[in-house]
Amino acid sequence: MTRQRLVVFSGAGVSAESGLRTFRDSDGLWEEHRIEDVATPEAWRRDPATVLRFYDMRREQVLAARPNAAHRAIADLEDRFHVEVVTQNIDDLHERAGSTRVLHLHGEILKVRSTAEPTLITRLNGTSLRLGDRCALGSQLRPHIVWFGEEVPEMQRAAALISKADVLVVVGTSLQVYPAAGLIHYLPRTAEMFVVDPKDPQVGVQGAHHWKQKASEGLPALALHLRKRISDR
Numbered sequence: 001m002t003r004q005r006l007v008v009f010s011g012a013g014v015s016a017e018s019g020l021r022t023f024r025d026s027d028g029l030w031e032e033h034r035i036e037d038v039a040t041p042e043a044w045r046r047d048p049a050t051v052l053r054f055y056d057m058r059r060e061q062v063l064a065a066r067p068n069a070a071h072r073a074i075a076d077l078e079d080r081f082h083v084e085v086v087t088q089n090i091d092d093l094h095e096r097a098g099s100t101r102v103l104h105l106h107g108e109i110l111k112v113r114s115t116a117e118p119t120l121i122t123r124l125n126g127t128s129l130r131l132g133d134r135c136a137l138g139s140q141l142r143p144h145i146v147w148f149g150e151e152v153p154e155m156q157r158a159a160a161l162i163s164k165a166d167v168l169v170v171v172g173t174s175l176q177v178y179p180a181a182g183l184i185h186y187l188p189r190t191a192e193m194f195v196v197d198p199k200d201p202q203v204g205v206q207g208a209h210h211w212k213q214k215a216s217e218g219l220p221a222l223a224l225h226l227r228k229r230i231s232d233r
């Protein structure tokens with residue numbers, strides 16, 4: 001029997017219980033910083049040293065964090081479903097939990113890229129990126145992060161995945177960061193959507209089944225429900 005295609009669309013909330021703070025839940029600040037000061041191309045032009053320091057701190061936190069029960073439940077679903085994870089997160093907790101197909105819409109904190117050639121992406125040597133660290137072409141390296149106001153290169157690939165899904169699980173995202181939030185509208189009408197979030201979902205997810213729980217409880221419970229449905233067939 002062909003496996004159902006299950007797409008997990010995750011946001012900062014799935015990593016909250018691993019100790020990585022979300023962003024909406026902190027009054028729109030990211031770890032006490034205004035987005036305009038640390039996560040925009042203008043901030044990078046104005047004060048690259050502050051931007052690098054901010055991402056060095058995020059990297060340290062990510063390296064110290066561990067996947068939680070939600071990341072693990074998502075990875076374990078690969079034994080019964082064809083699972084694709086589309087994440088807005090820049091951490092690698094889905095991969096460390098065992099997920100094998102993870103698309104990062106907003107980049108990856110453990111990688112860096114060339115400021116001259118955006119496709120020149122490498123894993124960072126060490127934990128800290130400095131002014132003067134250069135790519136193979138000789139230009140300054142920057143964090144491999146999609147900053148606010150920048151194009152999201154993986155949008156098309158993510159839309160294609162969601163447009164072929166049988167089941168979409170949306171977890172831990174406020175659906176307020178565009179264009180990523182618009183991806184849920186690519187889900188076919190015949191598909192089902194589940195939302196796992198302790199807060200009420202946005203208008204755009206009407207008709208979805210809402211599991212009003214934290215990710216570490218909701219995801220394992222939802223995974224059990226989805227598995228049971230398969231074995232009852």
Ligand code: NAD
Pocket residue numbers: 010011012013014015016017020021022023024025030088089090091106171172173174175176177196197198199213214215216
């Ligand atoms: P967001 O901060 O805007 O929204 C977080 C959502 O998670 C909210 O709906 C909240 O109710 C929910 N939530 C909080 N605790 C939860 C829990 N324990 N279980 C389940 N849900 C929980 O996050 P967003 O929509 O992902 O957008 C923020 C942007 O900031 C993203 O683009 C992302 O790149 C970036 N960011 C990333 C990280 C990370 O990589 N871990 C952390 C913070 C911010």
